[in-house]
Amino acid sequence: MIVTRKIQIRPINKEHYKILEDYLRTCRLIANKSQTLFYVYWQEIMANNLKGKNIDAYFKERYQHSFKQTIYHILRPKHLEIPSRITDDTLNIAYKDFCNDLKNGLLKGERSLRTYNNGWIPVRSQTTKITKQNNKYILEWLKGIKLEVYFGRDKSGNQVVVDRILNGQSKFCDSKFIKKEKKWFLLLCVNEPEKENNLFDDISIGVDCGINIPAVCAVNKGYGRAYIGSSVLLTRFRMQKDQRQRQKNYISSSGMHGRQKVDRAIFKAQDFEHRYMHTFHHKISKEVIKFALKNRASKIIMEDLKRFGQNQEESEEKKKIRRFWGYQQLQSMIEYKAKLENIAVKYIPPAYTSQTCSQCGYTDANNRKQSKFVCLNPKKKCGFEANADYNAALNIAKGGIKKVNNKDV
Numbered sequence: 001m002i003v004t005r006k007i008q009i010r011p012i013n014k015e016h017y018k019i020l021e022d023y024l025r026t027c028r029l030i031a032n033k034s035q036t037l038f039y040v041y042w043q044e045i046m047a048n049n050l051k052g053k054n055i056d057a058y059f060k061e062r063y064q065h066s067f068k069q070t071i072y073h074i075l076r077p078k079h080l081e082i083p084s085r086i087t088d089d090t091l092n093i094a095y096k097d098f099c100n101d102l103k104n105g106l107l108k109g110e111r112s113l114r115t116y117n118n119g120w121i122p123v124r125s126q127t128t129k130i131t132k133q134n135n136k137y138i139l140e141w142l143k144g145i146k147l148e149v150y151f152g153r154d155k156s157g158n159q160v161v162v163d164r165i166l167n168g169q170s171k172f173c174d175s176k177f178i179k180k181e182k183k184w185f186l187l188l189c190v191n192e193p194e195k196e197n198n199l200f201d202d203i204s205i206g207v208d209c210g211i212n213i214p215a216v217c218a219v220n221k222g223y224g225r226a227y228i229g230s231s232v233l234l235t236r237f238r239m240q241k242d243q244r245q246r247q248k249n250y251i252s253s254s255g256m257h258g259r260q261k262v263d264r265a266i267f268k269a270q271d272f273e274h275r276y277m278h279t280f281h282h283k284i285s286k287e288v289i290k291f292a293l294k295n296r297a298s299k300i301i302m303e304d305l306k307r308f309g310q311n312q313e314e315s316e317e318k319k320k321i322r323r324f325w326g327y328q329q330l331q332s333m334i335e336y337k338a339k340l341e342n343i344a345v346k347y348i349p350p351a352y353t354s355q356t357c358s359q360c361g362y363t364d365a366n367n368r369k370q371s372k373f374v375c376l377n378p379k380k381k382c383g384f385e386a387n388a389d390y391n392a393a394l395n396i397a398k399g400g401i402k403k404v405n406n407k408d409v
């Protein structure tokens with residue numbers, strides 16, 4: 001399991017700042033130029049209908065090197081100020097990005113050519129060493145560069161991660177140096193062994209995603225529950241709507257006056273929004289895992305909201321979630337963090353989870369009155385009352401509603 005951590009680093013020798021700055025600038029330049037070159041040479045591949053092994057064979061015959069190496073030999077002579085292995089590693093990362101962009105519709109114009117605004121310096125694990133000296137963690141890199149690994153208040157427990165590398169429990173993988181707001185960081189990649197927790201096979205938790213409360217959790221057995229996150233989503237949705245309107249107005253306006261300015265403003269707002277939601281999802285997913293561990297659940301069950309398109313019963317709320325909330329990011333973060341704890345993640349179809357009584361199984365759209373659930377089962381006087389999202393989460397925790405069957409309940 002590969003884990004990435006962002007940890008501040010501080011050059012011990014002030015002159016090393018300059019080397020890092022220079023390297024970063026060159027790496028960014030190479031990465032950006034390479035995207036254009038990959039694109040240009042890819043046109044040739046397309047024009048000749050090349051595929052798989054044929055690509056490198058063609059390039060070797062025509063340019064004496066494989067596809068990637070051809071780009072390397074164009075860029076390398078112009079940037080001899082950095083070690084060749086850094087050029088090589090930079091191109092490897094840039095090439096992976098390019099291939100991903102190809103898959104995501106670069107050639108069809110569904111996305112534009114990637115630009116690296118901030119850049120990074122690739123850090124090879126073989127040429128990097130972290131040691132502990134008098135309670136300080138020192139990273140030794142190429143050219144005798146020494147950096148202090150600085151944990152600060154260490155809210156995310158980074159020191160433990162580095163300690164595990166030092167004891168040989170986990171493995172240091174190829175990483176990156178990045179610079180953000182005048183500070184340098186190590187984007188540390190670690191291969192961590194999966195943990196063994198003492199979890200119960202028959203305990204699972206259900207997570208209901210909602211707009212008023214982003215994640216409501218319930219345990220299939222007992223009364224455990226958690227209401228995670230506040231109702232920020234409503235405000236965000238409104239903001240997004242405004243932004244879309246602004247973009248629409250902008251596209252339909254023909255004047256070019258101040259266009260760049262507006263462009264930048266839109267980009268800035270989007271960037272802020274993305275980062276905000278990213279942090280928001282991190283916090284929620286962390287709490288969900290905490291809840292699962294507290295209840296020693298071996299399974300987390302969530303709704304597969306993508307499947308909603310296929311059935312008619314879609315509440316207004318879930319419709320909104322599907323359209324405006326990048327809930328997939330939250331779900332994938334939960335998946336990722338669950339895997340680290342050896343907790344399985346399962347998805348169920350979302351139909352009827354909010355209309356069915358979690359106690360007796362009676363299904364009725366009228367069971368739910370906004371945020372309250374009251375069971376209206378006429379035969380048995382069930383009368384179960386609960387927070388509507390909790391009732392849904394409990395249905396999810398129990399594995400979802402397989403079939404609506406009011407006759408037998």
Ligand SMILES: [Zn+2]
Nearest residue numbers: 357360375382
């Ligand atoms: Zn009931």
